[in-house]
Amino acid sequence: xxxxxxxxxxxxxxxxxxxxxxxxxxxxxxxxxxxxxxxxxxxxxxxxxxxxxxxxxxxxxxxxxxxxxxxxxxxxxxxxxxxxxxxxxxxxxxxxxxxxxxxxxxxxxxxxxxxxxxxxxxxxxxxxxxxxxxxxxxxxxxxxxxxxxxxxxxxxxxxxxxxxxxxxxxxxxxxxxxxxxxxxxxxxxxxxxxxxxxxxxxxxxxxxxxxxxxxxxxxxxxxxxxxxxxxxxxxxxxxxxxxxxxxxxxxxxxxxxxxxxxxxxxxxxxxxxxxxxxxxxxxxxxxxxxxxxxxxxxxxxxxxxxxxxxxxxxxxxxxxxx
Amino acid sequence: xxxxxxxxxxxxxxxxxxxxxxxxxxxxxxxxxxxxxxxxxxxxxxxxxxxxxxxxxxxxxxxxxxxxxxxxxxxxxxxxxxxxxxxxxxxxxxxxxxxxxxxxxxxxxxxxxxxxxxxxxxxxxxxxxxxxxxxxxxxxxxxxxxxxxxxxxxxxxxxxxxxxxxxxxxxxxxxxxxxxxxxxxxxxxxxxxxxxxxxxxxxxxxxxxxxxxxxxxxxxxxxxxxxxxxxxxxxxxxxxxxxxxxxxxxxxxxxxxxxxxxxxxxxxxxxxxxxxxxxxxxxxxxxxxxxxxxxxxxxxxxxxxxxxxxxxxxxxxxxxxxxxxxxxxxxxxxxxxxxxxxxxxxxxxxxxxxxxxxxxxxxxxxxxxxxxxxxxxxxxxxxxxxxxxxxxxxxxxxxxxxxxxxxxxxxxxxxxxxxxxxxxxxxxxxxxxxxxxxxxxxxxxxxxxxxxxxxxxxxxxxxxxxxxxxxxxxxxxxxxxxxxxxxxxxxxxxxxxxxxxxxxxxxxxxxxxxxxxxxxxxxxx
Numbered sequence: 001x002x003x004x005x006x007x008x009x010x011x012x013x014x015x016x017x018x019x020x021x022x023x024x025x026x027x028x029x030x031x032x033x034x035x036x037x038x039x040x041x042x043x044x045x046x047x048x049x050x051x052x053x054x055x056x057x058x059x060x061x062x063x064x065x066x067x068x069x070x071x072x073x074x075x076x077x078x079x080x081x082x083x084x085x086x087x088x089x090x091x092x093x094x095x096x097x098x099x100x101x102x103x104x105x106x107x108x109x110x111x112x113x114x115x116x117x118x119x120x121x122x123x124x125x126x127x128x129x130x131x132x133x134x135x136x137x138x139x140x141x142x143x144x145x146x147x148x149x150x151x152x153x154x155x156x157x158x159x160x161x162x163x164x165x166x167x168x169x170x171x172x173x174x175x176x177x178x179x180x181x182x183x184x185x186x187x188x189x190x191x192x193x194x195x196x197x198x199x200x201x202x203x204x205x206x207x208x209x210x211x212x213x214x215x216x217x218x219x220x221x222x223x224x225x226x227x228x229x230x231x232x233x234x235x236x237x238x239x240x241x242x243x244x245x246x247x248x249x250x251x252x253x254x255x256x257x258x259x260x261x262x263x264x265x266x267x268x269x270x271x272x273x274x275x276x277x278x279x280x281x282x283x284x285x286x287x288x289x290x291x292x293x294x295x296x297x298x299x300x301x302x303x304x305x306x307x308x309x310x311x312x313x314x315x316x317x318x319x320x321x322x
Numbered sequence: 323x324x325x326x327x328x329x330x331x332x333x334x335x336x337x338x339x340x341x342x343x344x345x346x347x348x349x350x351x352x353x354x355x356x357x358x359x360x361x362x363x364x365x366x367x368x369x370x371x372x373x374x375x376x377x378x379x380x381x382x383x384x385x386x387x388x389x390x391x392x393x394x395x396x397x398x399x400x401x402x403x404x405x406x407x408x409x410x411x412x413x414x415x416x417x418x419x420x421x422x423x424x425x426x427x428x429x430x431x432x433x434x435x436x437x438x439x440x441x442x443x444x445x446x447x448x449x450x451x452x453x454x455x456x457x458x459x460x461x462x463x464x465x466x467x468x469x470x471x472x473x474x475x476x477x478x479x480x481x482x483x484x485x486x487x488x489x490x491x492x493x494x495x496x497x498x499x500x501x502x503x504x505x506x507x508x509x510x511x512x513x514x515x516x517x518x519x520x521x522x523x524x525x526x527x528x529x530x531x532x533x534x535x536x537x538x539x540x541x542x543x544x545x546x547x548x549x550x551x552x553x554x555x556x557x558x559x560x561x562x563x564x565x566x567x568x569x570x571x572x573x574x575x576x577x578x579x580x581x582x583x584x585x586x587x588x589x590x591x592x593x594x595x596x597x598x599x600x601x602x603x604x605x606x607x608x609x610x611x612x613x614x615x616x617x618x619x620x621x622x623x624x625x626x627x628x629x630x631x632x633x634x635x636x637x638x639x640x641x642x643x644x645x646x647x648x649x650x651x652x653x654x655x656x657x658x659x660x661x662x663x664x665x666x667x668x669x670x671x672x673x674x675x676x677x678x679x680x681x682x683x684x685x686x687x688x689x690x691x692x693x694x695x696x697x698x699x700x701x702x703x704x705x706x707x708x709x710x711x712x713x714x715x716x717x718x719x720x721x722x723x724x725x726x727x728x729x730x731x732x733x734x735x736x737x738x739x740x741x742x743x744x745x746x747x748x749x750x751x752x753x754x755x756x757x758x759x760x761x762x763x764x765x766x767x768x769x770x771x772x773x774x775x776x777x778x779x780x781x782x783x784x785x786x787x788x789x790x791x792x793x794x795x796x797x798x799x800x801x802x803x804x805x806x807x808x809x810x811x812x813x814x815x816x817x818x819x820x821x822x823x824x825x826x827x828x829x830x831x832x833x834x835x836x837x838x839x840x841x842x843x844x845x846x847x
Contacts, residue, residue: 065446066421066424066425066445066446067424067446067447067450067452069425088822088823089784148603148605151601151603151606155598155601156597156598157597157598174597174598176600176601177598177600177601177805264541264542264600264601264801265541265542265600265794265797265798265800265801265802266600266798266801266802266805266807268794268798269798280783280794281783283417283418284783285780285781285783285786286417286421286442286445286780287780287781
């Protein structure tokens, strides 16, 4: 569903900006034919596996029946969208999705940037490498495993977190069985899992900064904090902007599995998001058309966000995806 | 060797991909015809057909590199003069894979369903005319099937007056049971409890003994619904009832529902159930019990021998027993009853030799088949001692897997209550049979069921119960009430909420179907 932002990802930044005078396109294509041939498999991949399946979204406007196919199913126009907006729980689920997405953007997105800068300040190479490897690790655990661990860690009776809180005289909290904590748990588990892995791109960008800049700054009397603010951050900005734009494109795609594994009767009210709703309504109740409509809605919102974000970013920082 | 195998796998996958890409309709039709021609000559001797089977978590099946080369499949083919092309459907994604199979029109000659003709996994295929009616064929070639399989099971296989599938049946649908640690009960000195109050007293005594989980709780009350059964208020799919001429779900009985919820609340308040039961998953549930930290729970009775063996590894003097479930105000109790049909087999309308498939399935209920699937092959699995069979019980887990596979998976049509032949060989097996026949057969809660499912239920997953879980709208309130976050007196309001979220349409449709007697299955008990 969310093919648009992913497709944009494939183009190296800046490619789209190149202007070609009319008439010369064919000649240029001939001139760079090797490049075109090299890019052909990639283009075909996106056409066949991303763009053509997009056409399947038309079932959102039909009453899709798997035995009739999309050529034989009845057209119903916007009926499924209407059902969606009128659903008594739609606002609650959308609110959860937006709030969790927002927390994720505000807290989880900057986390790898900060961690990368901190890692960059380490002087002992061995220590840096060890820390790096350790923080990458959780990324390779499946959500099911993480949920299992969380249940153990957050348990009110035996969990280590509650025992720590107990030392400060705080009564045990049932983190997974309470609407008030579920969103924090969801975003927090994501930070724990992916922050380390997210630093890779930033560390690569940091490695590319010319050391002479720091030397010059030191001679000018700038301390480390000033150097970070005036050199490191500006140098990281292009990377941050690109990743930020890609992130807001997936604003409503918080992810199905990572939420599903944490949900239970006591936290569904604040924890359920569009993805989990789609799963329940679509795959468990086999309402293919209806859930395609919900998915399409999500994708359109993502597309609008990416385009708006890109527009503002271009205006303000000059950085953009296309 | 490994490399070779993976190369082959890659080749097969690539071929499959190619086949998948080219026009589906044409290739499948063409293949069928060419198959047909080559087969025609051999039709009298060996019947060839493809069949889809759900793996059902059988270790032997899921680990097999190619089930069609399995020695038991080969032997079965020899005995029945068939050539099977078994296509396994992964257990976990069964419903999705089935829908995919129908959507891509890549349908085997025989399709294994689960339960009735209009189940979710069938995705409306029977209504769409994908399979053929079998009445005439059964009369001619399936007399043994007609004789052995009970009428209730055939009813489930009927759509618009015609039989569409052959069921593997369950003569005793009461499967779940109340388990107790008999060694602990003996320590308390209390007799086997009968009523809810007696049960609570036993749980309190367990608590005094220091048992961590007197009653083992679990997420969403799944396998932890003993007391809803006592009060006959299961909020499940098959639990509608007629009250003063109106059809309604059993949880509408507020008085009993509130009593059941209060029972759980008492257990929660007194620490007789884990305070974190809302987040206890199936794995934790089983591990806790097998570690000897639970006193009483609910589980499928057929697991008894296996669990006792495993429990004894950590608690050597543990003793498990299945006892009659607690009875409520009406003097009855038990768990929800399973469907009459376990697996069912449908024949593709395009298949040319359906009579051969019927004969093949008819053979499944013969004495020869019973002996073959139960005891295997003479010389390898048993020896004859005069008239008596000396069966070699498998000792390692691989052997057990293979035995279970032969007795349950490959034996396509049988009464799945229990395997009589193999259980009667041992003392504990005979005990288990007596549990089924003397305890479970006398309990269980059934209700009115609608098949095909009510349309109004399909529309909204929030108000839709599953076969053994309450609808999400209710679970939230039920769990909160037990945790004391919401007063139990609110139950009538919960019913109103269920009604307002689409339940009204469910009631209207259910009553209409009930009046017209369309796809209504009345309670069996």
